Amino acid sequence: MDKNKTALERAFELARSGRYPSVELIRRAVSAEGYAQTQIQGRELTRQLRSLIDSSSAIK
Incomplete structure (x- = not known):
């Protein structure tokens, strides 16, 4: 866990990485890294x- 980064920032990084095929897996990864999942909710954020997940997988 990077203390200078929010859970939301980390979720966006993971989504861009192309390593996670779903938002649920990103939520789990963020939680496993010690961040609170409570910031990663809502229809628009999902x-x-x-969209980032789809874009990242299209590039590969």
Whole structure:
């Protein structure tokens, strides 16, 4: 866990990485790294993360 980074920032990083095929797996990874999952909720945020996941997987 990077103390200078929020859970939301980390979730966006993980979504861009292309290593996580779903938002649920990103939530689990963020939690496993010691961040609170409570910031990673909501329809719009889920849509944004899903879009990043899809874009990252299209590049590979």
